[in-house]
Amino acid sequence: MNSEANARRIAMVESCFGTSGQPLNEQGRVLVGEGVLTKMCRKKPKPRQFFLFNDILVYGNIVLNKKKYNKQHLIPLEEVQLSSLEDDGQFRNGWLIKTPTKSFAVYAATATEKSEWMAHINKCVSDLLRKSGKKAAENHAAVWVPDSDTNICMHCKKSQFTLINRRHHCRKCGKVVCGPCSSKKVILQHQSSKPLRVCLSCHDEISSAQTQPNDSSGNLSNNLKKPAHDNGGDDDDDDDDDDEEEEEGLKDRTNDSSGDDDSDEDTDDPSIQTHPSATEYLPTPFDVP
Ligand SMILES: [Zn+2]
Numbered sequence: 215m216n217s218e219a220n221a222r223r224i225a226m227v228e229s230c231f232g233t234s235g236q237p238l239n240e241q242g243r244v245l246v247g248e249g250v251l252t253k254m255c256r257k258k259p260k261p262r263q264f265f266l267f268n269d270i271l272v273y274g275n276i277v278l279n280k281k282k283y284n285k286q287h288l289i290p291l292e293e294v295q296l297s298s299l300e301d302d303g304q305f306r307n308g309w310l311i312k313t314p315t316k317s318f319a320v321y322a323a324t325a326t327e328k329s330e331w332m333a334h335i336n337k338c339v340s341d342l343l344r345k346s347g348k349k350a351a352e353n354h355a356a357v358w359v360p361d362s363d364t365n366i367c368m369h370c371k372k373s374q375f376t377l378i379n380r381r382h383h384c385r386k387c388g389k390v391v392c393g394p395c396s397s398k399k400v401i402l403q404h405q406s407s408k409p410l411r412v413c414l415s416c417h418d419e420i421s422s423a424q425t426q427p428n429d430s431s432g433n434l435s436n437n438l439k440k441p442a443h444d445n446g447g448d449d450d451d452d453d454d455d456d457d458e459e460e461e462e463g464l465k466d467r468t469n470d471s472s473g474d475d476d477s478d479e480d481t482d483d484p485s486i487q488t489h490p491s492a493t494e495y496l497p498t499p500f501d502v503p
């Protein structure tokens with residue numbers, strides 16, 4: 215392993231995120247691969263730059279291809295679990311990245327890229343778990359159903375979504391539900407220490423698990439403190455957290471590319487066809503221009 219080259223690559227990633235990112239250079243950290251994946255976001259699929267390190271997965275919005283990224287997200291690999299997705303119409307070569315706090319689908323440009331990514335991530339995860347002796351995380355956050363999948367509440371099946379009647383996501387099952395059908399909150403330990411919005415079905419399920427005598431699972435039983443009803447001051451205009459950021463990211467990109475004089479071939483349409491080839495994801499040597 216050429217550690218100097220590795221340090222240089224990590225410094226490069228760091229500088230591409232600039233002040234919007236965290237320091238990435240840590241003892242023993244290796245950049246294993248990188249590339250563009252299409253991430254299923256709340257409103258639609260969007261291209262995101264991913265960096266696979268041996269201990270974390272980092273991704274961000276593409277402001278300027280291979281030069282500038284922002285909205286950095288950092289996921290400890292130790293708690294990651296992947297599951298492959300069947301091809302479905304335009305959604306091909308996808309898999310789920312599941313973590314205790316957030317789970318989402320990503321899509322690669324080709325089947326080969328998909329298997330490269332999955333194999334490398336899985337190897338990093340199992341290496342980490344073997345070293346630490348920890349067990350794989352068992353509780354993963356639900357994957358959110360995309361907004362566009364439904365115009366009506368998936369719980370009451372009546373309430374129609376409009377500009378005013380907004381969509382909410384149940385943090386337990388990921389369904390899109392209306393306000394009244396998601397007026398309760400519970401503590402989902404692995405996701406947050408704060409009570410989170412859940413749909414009425416999930417609330418009932420958690421409540422009945424709690425009242426089971428001799429419930430030895432322990433998992434759900436003490437999570438249900440008092441389910442806080444929505445008491446006006448809705449602290450979490452929650453559902454937007456990720457995506458409003460992402461929208462901003464896209465705006466940034468537009469602004470940036472307007473004043474850009476060179477190499478903006480990808481900035482107008484960072485489509486998945488422009489992916490670097492799968493071989494670039496392979497460990498060393500990297501094919502960094
Ligand atoms: Zn409803």
Ligand SMILES: [Zn+2]
Pocket residue numbers: 384385386387388389412413414415416417
């Ligand atoms: Zn639910």
